[in-house]
Amino acid sequence: MKQISWLVSLLLLATVFPSCREDEPAKPGNIRFALNPTVVNDGQGRKATSLPDGASVYVTIRRVSGDEVYTLQHVRLLKLGDEYISEPLPLAGGNYELTDFLVADGDGNVVYAAPKEGSELASWVDDPLPQTFAVSDNDITPVTVQVLPTDAHQPEQFGYVTFHVDVVPLPRFQLSVFRADGTALVFSPAHVYILSDGDTIYHRHLPAGTQPIDFAGEPGATYTLVVQEDALMTYSRTFVLVELLSELNGAPLQVTLDAAFTFTALARTDFFSYWLTTDVTVPDAFFTINWGDGTVEDYTVNTYLAFEHRYGSHGDYHVSMSGDLTTVRWLALVFGYGLADDISLQALPGLESISVSYSDAADTLDVSHNPNLQMLAIAHSTIQYVDIRHNPKLTFLDVTANTALPASVLNQLITDLHHNAVEQHIEQGELYLETSYDSGEILGPPSSDAMAMLVYLNQTLGWTVRPSPGI
Incomplete structure (x- = not known):
């Protein structure tokens, strides 16, 4: 590890969940980023630090064959103590390369970046991008990514053309899932999936209540919403995103699951x-x-x-x-x-x-x-x-x-x-x-x-x- 006072090391744990069982409407697995930022103090050891409020990462991932899977994909972070855990990112089993890794604040300003091979700052980290990793069933793939602060350097010194990222609000609607309890309807937790061409692009197990559903969807694209829970009948609906948002007009989509x-x-x-x-x-x-x-x-x-x-x-x-x-x-x-x-x-x-x-x-x-x-x-x-x-x-x-x-x-x-x-x-x-x-x-x-x-x-x-x- 280089002893540099302004180096921040983030341990990226690519937590890979099993490639989805086919009872669930999901084909890819999920990759999740776990980040532990520390500052290296000129030979004085490591000191824990925090990312800016509302921080998130933008990643570009491609298969080793060269096919790009995600291009500067926005992945939100949740802080748990001193650690940051990202939302899961669907990724099918195989071998991949991480080619871009940027950490941005809540306004989309890039505050840390991982240097790329051949760049001026590549020598300041142990393993510049691209970094290879594999996704497989029932496994956790550890990948260590080191990033440098961007405030004193230009993007080209990191190997990037620009640090600009577009912060676009994700399409969002509210979902209320109900089940019968005697003669009354009560809120129910449920597994919620959104499918695009057979692949799962969103999966959460939502608690009971009215919950937000947001995902990186195209307004005119067609998706399928699947809601399921044990002892309840599976619900499925195909929709065009912009039409659903217009139909709801800010009100929650209400789904009632029959006993099953x-x-x-x-x-x-x-x-x-x-x-x-x-x-x-x-x-x-x-x-x-x-x-x-x-x-x-x-x-x-x-x-x-x-x-x-x-x-x-x-x-x-x-x-x-x-x-x-x-x-x-x-x-x-x-x-x-x-x-x-x-x-x-x-x-x-x-x-x-x-x-x-x-x-x-x-x-x-x-x-x-x-x-x-x-x-x-x-x-x-x-x-x-x-x-x-x-x-x-x-x-x-x-x-x-x-x-x-x-x-x-x-x-x-x-x-x-x-x-x-x-x-x-x-x-x-x-x-x-x-x-x-x-x-x-x-x-x-x-x-x-x-x-x-x-x-x-x-x-x-x-x-x-x-x-x-x-x-």
């Missing part, structure tokens, strides 16, 4: 499928499914239907289903055709049976909103946690070959099942705990107290318990 059965479909085969049955007294139950890839379909169900969808490519897709959800009685997300994660059953209060067997996707299952549940099958699955305290009618539980289930969770399942059976005097139930079908070996193994409860269920209440306890 939601999950992440892990499409790994030629098609994705799940099954359900409905209340036999409702001959024609109606449902709408948003498959998470832009396809929305309506279905009429007469007691039983297998929903099948073919995705254009393998990936992860956020699926939401609304409609006559109170009529759903049996649901199966099983085998490789129905691999699912993030399963939300909150909107299925009448559910009596669910199976996620033969599935290596989800690790938790929340059935606390399903008081009528009678049958639960998580055999040959990766479920590690499920709580049945709120399911007093449960008479069938199959966890066969679920070797991922911790002994503590298994003990609690047995305890809760025993408690409910005794309280409700439930006889002739079924409980399957074998390490594999007909192995004769028990999972866990359960504690001595849990084993005593199994004996009581089997010998006193007549439950079928496999393997039979006490042998």
